Amino acid sequence: MSENRISMRITFVCSILFLFMLIPLVGCIQNTTATTTTSHQKTEMGKPPETTYYVDENADGLFEKIVPVEEPVPFQGKEEFRTSLHSLFKYPPSAREKGIAGFVVLEILIDEFGFVKEVNVKKSLTSECDEVVKNAFIKATQNGYATLKWNSNFVKYKMDYPFGYYLQ
Numbered sequence: 001m002s003e004n005r006i007s008m009r010i011t012f013v014c015s016i017l018f019l020f021m022l023i024p025l026v027g028c029i030q031n032t033t034a035t036t037t038t039s040h041q042k043t044e045m046g047k048p049p050e051t052t053y054y055v056d057e058n059a060d061g062l063f064e065k066i067v068p069v070e071e072p073v074p075f076q077g078k079e080e081f082r083t084s085l086h087s088l089f090k091y092p093p094s095a096r097e098k099g100i101a102g103f104v105v106l107e108i109l110i111d112e113f114g115f116v117k118e119v120n121v122k123k124s125l126t127s128e129c130d131e132v133v134k135n136a137f138i139k140a141t142q143n144g145y146a147t148l149k150w151n152s153n154f155v156k157y158k159m160d161y162p163f164g165y166y167l168q
Contacts, residue, residue, distance in 0.1 A: 048103055049123075052160040055150045063158050072146040072157070075114065081140055088136035091165065092128045100126060101167045104133045105160050112154040114144040122160055133163045 051071070054063035074081040105123035110116055119138055121130045148157045 048164050049105060049160070049162040051162065053148070054158040054160075055148065056156040056158075057150060057153075059156065066150065068148060068150070072110070072148050072159075074141050074145050075143045085136055085140040085163075088139050089163075090132060092126075092132055095126060095129050095165065096167065099167060100129065101165050103162045103164050104130050105162045106134060106137055108137070108141075108145075108159050108161055109156070110145045110148070110159070111156050112147060114147045116141045116145055123162075125165060129165055137161070137163070 053066050053068050053071075055066050056063050076084065102125045103123065104121060104125045107118075107120045107122040108116060109118040116138070119134050121134060124130050147154045149155070150157075
């Protein structure tokens with residue numbers, strides 16, 4: 001074989017080996033990027049998730065997503081509720097120190113009479129952050145929530161309520 005052909009084959013083999021070495025590295029870079037963009041430690045927050053409503057129209061425990069004509073509000077009113085919720089909320093010091101920011105989404109079950117029956121975490125940030133906002137929400141809504149009328153009936157409903165942890 002000529003030296004030129006041998007040189008071309010060596011270059012080809014080296015190129016293939018280089019690609020095989022590069023593929024796992026690219027995979028690591030992609031995974032790191034995905035982890036970083038979905039991490040709760042991301043400090044640049046986008047638009048908060050929307051509050052979403054679901055009704056149990058037939059009282060059968062099956063909830064379907066709706067867009068209410070009027071959004072239900074706590075009995076004390078929207079502004080007083082926000083003031084109360086934020087006064088009860090304390091950013092966990094360990095979360096602040098670690099730079100944790102993001103959203104907790106609470107799933108709240110409200111009966112047809114406006115009583116808050118359940119508050120669960122639907123989207124978690126950290127267990128500590130979840131508990132703080134869950135307890136603050138329960139205390140802030142102890143007087144209840146407005147009832148929801150759907151198709152001329154007062155119905156049990158769920159709402160996904162987002163709460164943001166912002167670093168300042």
